[in-house]
Amino acid sequence: MPTPEEDLAPYEPTASEPWTRAAAAHLLRRAGFGGSRGEIETAFAAGPRRTVDLLVRPAENPAYREARGSVLPLLDFADVSILQAGWLLRMLAGGDPFREKLALFWHGHFATSNRKVADLRLMHAQNLLFLEKGTGRFRDLALAVARDPAMLVWLDGDENEKGRPNENLAREWMELFTLGIGNFGEADVREAARAFTGWHARRGAFSFDVRAHDAGEKTVLGSRGPLDGKGVVDLCVERDACFRLLARKLFSFYVYPDPSPPLVEALAVRLRTLDGGIGPFVEALLRSRALFRARSRRALVKSPVELAVGTLRALELRPDARALGALLREMGQSLFEPPDVKGWEGGRAWISASSLLARNRFAAEVAGIEEGPLGCALDPDAFFPLSVRRSPEETVDFALEALLQGGVPPAVRERLVVSTREGDPVEARPRLVHAVLALPEHQMN
């Protein structure tokens, strides 16, 4: 077992952990939403260090810039599908996958649903908040979220007034957003709720309602004083429990699930050393040896967004983005509508009968063997070079390398070869692409 220090040391290619196209594709999948064949090739040529440099400080990308502005004029007229489409177009365009992936992480962490907020402008503003502050210091992000109108509507901040405190925000703030269960008491929740009184959303903006604020003495987490909401935020974000919760959750999102307690401890120390800087912390994870170890490869179940956006980017397809949002809902991840304030559970919870059937339908449509709502499918003649079509083995190896960068059991490859050899090649090639996209291995990130 490597020590936490070894795990967090910068990755240098070695004989046992070489820099390969598979490693480059792995890095692009974890840092963002995967790459096209060209992007994987570029990352492979650039090497791990330069690739992370470019992810963290990306070059200007006009298509991405255009995608960022595209939904604004529509917010007054449409339903949540327009927000979903707008965000998916940004992810599909590339341009800033590092920040977009972190925004997705924060959307799951500070999980807010339009089903209750019912205001696309507020949800959009929160999404931009995650994009803009999501790589900064956690305390700045946390304070912005505590004052975010969508959040205040979502967790009844609006109802929280002096004399009749509503504990919803205060409770989730401690239990889910910062400390974790067991690291605070019921009295802390009650007192923190008093501190948050008067933090309201008015006409789409944060408003401090002095008359509704309880300015009296409170005791939260052992500190006494006339605390307000900012006081509670500051107390929570400085606790060891908060650094541990974030470090563990980020590592489980980017590297592999359930890191060992000593590793979580080392990660929490690292995060504190970085002054709670989320971007630098995730950057360190992307440069770490832990990310490139065998146990990290295909160690996470792809979320529906990762699966769909990753596949469409790999195949360089442009779908009807609203239809894609609806399909993601069937797969269990309706953007801007997380199931509850805990966000998506992730991991094995992504897997259900209905969601797997939806994943398979997605694979069938993009492979071109069944028509569907996305209105886009691979052109097998353009995808498979003439040079690999001569032999079934070469055809299969090409598809496995392009879509999965290898890593399937030999018996799986053998079945694909047998199937590709049979019958009409015009049917066999889309069938091969569908089968690879529907493989259990392809559901793993």
Add this chain to the structure above:
Amino acid sequence: MLDRRSFLQQGASAAIGSPLAWCAAPRLLRALLGERALRSGSGSTENALVVLRLRGGNDGLNTVVPFEDDAYHRARPTLRAAAKGAIRIDDRLGLNPEMKALRPLLESGRLALVPTAGYPKPSRSHFRAMDVWESALPDREHVSTGWLGRALDASRDLSGGSLPAASLGDPELPLSLWGERGRAAAILSLETYRLAPRTGPGAAACRSLLAGLQGEARPEGTDLAFVAAAMRAAFASAESLERATTDAGGSAAYPATDLGRDLRAAARVLRAGFGTRLFHVSHSGFDTHAEQASAHPRLLRELAEAIAAFFADLDAQGLGGRVLLLAFSEFGRRVRENGSHGTDHGAAGPVFLVGPVKGGIHGPAPDLRDLEEGGVRLGVDFRSVYATVLERWLGWRAEPVLGARFEPVGVL
């Protein structure tokens, strides 16, 4: 407190048929449920239950209308139109005239009503109140299992093969069906719960290739192996559902509404003969804070027409005696209409039971002179209704599921 992550993991592993899942169920839930077999009561394992959830808080007083009550007429100056032409159930209460499609079921004694169902200290939050009705654990702040999910977990004699319980029309599984063993499937529609590719020249070759690929060994105990096994099970259940439902024609006329579509789907699955025992459907839009008269009558008409079509279809298939439908909402609404010609969140409300029941009214009628903060006061604890359904209809012991003993209601 159950941890939702462990619930989901174990639920999902159980969904793929691991016999160890029950042994691995968290101790707390096992303690709650007990280890004994749950067979009891007079219910039959042949019987199926359809739970219909009215979302948003249905206005019970304009659904089961106290048409001769002066207090009703005074409290509802603009919304009392429902009293005129109400379909008499007894001398005091009548169905909203928009529900005339239910008249044949009412007159043949197949429609029962519990007009004041609720629970002590009712919540006025939609989320919280719905959680209470679906978990049947009103005293717990956080819940991660539903009453039907726990009943499913505990049943040892479950038929239904790969599909013992199905939610139709909702993308997420409703809390009612959440259990430790994850035996219920959320089926958005029969159209989407299917294995692709469905047709086309190479469909058969594609499908057999997929099955073969999933069947290959993956490293044991890994998430990858879990995904492979879950895929195998999901694809197989979709294929058998498809085979079983394609030939089951069913020409019954359903209204062209979401509820009509979902009940038609339930009838198709019933007809397919899987032995599926639990179904769940929803009907949304009942949060009528303003201009209630423009929405509520339509919602009730849709409800009545879909239920009538469902039972006509079942009767034509000879299944009418095997199916019980239970409709509920998270709360009723305030007795006094508000300043926007609507009604605000109230307390107790009516539960509908349709099928082989003792028809008519069960339990007290709303007393409009003795209110619960402006809402209708609780007359029958909804858990008594659940207990009755569990024991006398489904043949399962109610006490371990509900955590306490509740007096049955004479409706079955």
